[in-house]
């Protein structure tokens with residue numbers, strides 16, 4: 336079996352620096368990339384956007400594409416950076 340971290344790294348390589356991150360709160364799986372410590376790009380898939388209640392609440396009826404992230408996912412992304420699973424590049 337291939338460790339999940341290895342798979343994440345391979346995906347990041349294949350998809351131009353995007354790393355799959357799951358929200359520690361709602362379990363939504365998104366792809367994230369950090370271009371600098373201050374700048375994070377997050378790609379939400381439709382199922383992920385549906386599974387995150389916080390994102391839906393933050394959107395307040397607007398398209399969820401306009402909402403950058405839910406607060407818990409931001410924490411998950413910061414944690415991934417600290418653990419070296421998400422590289423700033």
Ligand SMILES: [Zn+2]
Pocket residue numbers: 358360361362363387388389390405407408
């Ligand atoms: Zn969430």
